Amino acid sequence: MSLDGQLPPKMRLLRAAAELLANSGGAPVSTRQITQLAGVTAPTLYHHFGDKEGLFDAVVAAGFEEYVAGERDFAPSGQPLEDIRRMWDNHVQFGLNQPELYLVMFGNIRPESRPAIVADAEALMEEMLNKAAVAGQLNVQPREAARSILAANVGVTLMLIAEPASERNLELSTMTRDAMIFAVSAEPASGAAPGDAGKSSxxxxxxxxxxxxxxxxxxxxxxxxxxxxxxxxxxxxxxxxx
Amino acid sequence: MSLDGQLPPKMRLLRAAAELLANSGGAPVSTRQITQLAGVTAPTLYHHFGDKEGLFDAVVAAGFEEYVAGERDFAPSGQPLEDIRRMWDNHVQFGLNQPELYLVMFGNIRPESRPAIVADAEALMEEMLNKAAVAGQLNVQPREAARSILAANVGVTLMLIAEPASERNLELSTMTRDAMIFAVSAEPASGAAPGDAGKSSxxxxxxxxxxxxxxxxxxxxxxxxxxxxxxxxxxxxxxxxx
DNA sequence: TAGCACCTATAGCATTGCTATATGAACTGA
DNA sequence: TCAGTTCATATAGCAATGCTATAGGTGCTA
Structure with missing residues (x-):
């Protein structure tokens, strides 16, 4: 029952908090649950993290590092836009795998709480988009493109988390993803007139x-x-x- | 200090909750604060709403009705895609005007909590997109387009809420908006090149x-x-x- | 051994969401 | 007019919550 692999109490608290946060879907997690699962008493928690929110921030930070590591682990394929696609899919997958953590990270963003994470995520995507820009494949500034794509990525992930797992249709993700990438890419795609499809009958x-x-x-x-x-x-x- | 305009206690509770939720940025709002501001004691709250979450759900529902009313108040301009743009902007503005309410509505969506609101919002947008589809201006099914656009719309709004009001740049919104609309619209590219961009007629x-x-x-x-x-x-x- | 910084435990406080119970008001039927 | 019934509010208090004042071990260096 208790998470004592003889790790230091700080780690045990982190893991216990992460586990409880992940499993008790949306319900508030009490410090007593955490400390009990960690095999530790209350003051230990406050000694290491000062606050309940401090502990949760630490959990979020750890989760975000995991997320960043996952994004970086891909070798660049030489096709920057393809890398962006993989990045997008990876983001969605991360959210679906750890919905509670994701909701804390991106669902509860307030200007005074954690825009740092958003900024980091944006920087990560901008970094990739820079390669596309260098290759002349970008329509807009990499930073603007990154912000825009990340916003859509977050929105899609939240919507997918919102619906029951059985009804989840990843087509929403791929469709939105390709729409965003297409919109910022400089590919010269244009064709003939669509005929007279203007009437409404x-x-x-x-x-x-x-x-x-x-x-x-x-x-x-x-x-x-x-x-x-x-x-x-x-x-x-x-x-x-x- | 107390919200007693001689309204029924139920209304006073709703308004008090809404006001406290709107003003105390992100900090948890206690039932005692609410009942005190409403000039009412605890059991009254639980008699009418059963639960703290019940009260908050009612606040959210009221806010959502206000949102829907705002979306519907626009007379159709005859250009469906232009109406979609206005709808998008209206959504963003609603979120920026009532960030706390918006965060509760769209930031904390869990499959078991309130996908109904999302479904309603999707239906609202799908309704508009249907007109575009009838006019032959749509590239994809209206429902899919609505889901995709709404997801991006939510993501953008959350990102804008996340950053301090002084740094808010609405260009992120317009850029993403036009990208999404462009991606689902059938106007520019069609027919000759059914390769990756632009579907066949x-x-x-x-x-x-x-x-x-x-x-x-x-x-x-x-x-x-x-x-x-x-x-x-x-x-x-x-x-x-x- | 003594001193010292670090970490943890005992016990308890104030606040939280919520409720068992009782009181009042308003309406009904006779 | 008045008992009965239903709805709405109040009194008082419970268990659980986040958090802390204080004290008690640890392991170090000297």
Whole structure:
């Protein structure tokens, strides 16, 4: 029951606090629980950390170091934007693995509490984006890009944490990630006009889809399915309703 | 000192809690503070709200209704994407005006606590994006787009709340906002290059048709036909690349 | 051994969220 | 008009919380 691997009490307190924080989902963790699990009495806690919040700050700091270490452990692939993607995914994964810790880190940010962590995280991402900027792949200043991407990254991670694990769809993450990266990257991607898809009616939309379908060879539907699909589409697009 | 405008105690409790929550930045607010400011004793609180968290939930719900009301008060401008921009800015402003309330709403989201608010906010944005989809301006399904945009919106707002008011730079917001909207919109790039950026016109048209069909109750197809039709449509509109 | 800094334990204080119980007010039906 | 019932508030107090004043071991160096 007690966390006594003969580590120094300071460490035992840190681990006990981290464990209780991680397991008791959202419920407040009392100092008595912590000290009991650590096999230590109250004054020891206050001697080492001064405060309950001091202890929690230490836990957060340790967790953040782990996070940073995870981000740094990747060898640069030579494709900076690809590294950013991995960084993003790593961030999300960290949040999903330790949701409680993550919520303390990024969910409870107040200007007087811990903007230092945010600044560090931003610096970490800016560092990577700098390589992309050097390679001429960036549309905006690396710092602005880093702040923007990190903000979206945090938002996505929080949303994913918010929904029950069974319904979590990581597509939200990849989609937002690629949207952000695309927006800051300097890739010259532009094409022809999208036809006349400006009207707002079922008919127009159906006609546009009909034309587009005939032009392209989509293999998402079998030929018999497609035949029926087109027939229905025709029925819709010749209806008077709007 | 006491909040007695002769309102019913329930209201006085709500207002007292909201005021204390808003002003005492991040510090825990005790029930005794609340009841004293409301000019009421403890059991009254528990009679009406059952719990401290029940009271706070009520405060959050009230705040959220205010937020929704603010979002709805805008007359649609006819340009759905422009409405989305206003919606985004409104969201950020709400968060900056009531940071503590916002942190409780979106900073402390746990799967068991309040995903309902997130769902409502998503629905609100999806509703607007549907108009864009009908007009053929959307690249992805409105629901996915709404989730993605809202996630980024929340992330940006949290980051802005995190930094001291004097250093707040709203450019982070506008930049991220436009990046997200650009990424989900079908305007600029389409058709010719369905490689990585910009979906084919088939997909855009299918999404538009899908949204239009759901909006209008076309009776050109029987319900079973429509079901299968929509399924195929979904298959088309989520295909990797046309 | 003595002194000293460091770390930990005993015991308890003030405050916290919450409640068992009782009192009052307002409305009902006769 | 008045007993009965329901709703709403108050009195007083409990267990748990964060924290601390004080004292008691440790291990060092001299």
């Amino acid at each position: 079922v008919v127009v939309a159906a006609i546009a889809l009909n034309a587009a379908l005939q032009a392209s060879h989509s293999d998402q539907l079998s030929s018999s399915e497609l035949k029926l699909f087109l027939e229905w589409l025709h029925r819709i697009s010749t209806s008077p309703a709007g | 088939v997909v855009v048209a299918a999404i538009a048709l899908n949204a239009a069909l759901q909006a209008s109750h076309s009776d050109q197809l029987s319900s079973s036909e429509l079901k299968l039709f929509l399924e195929w449509l979904h298959r088309i509109s989520t295909s990797p690349a046309g």
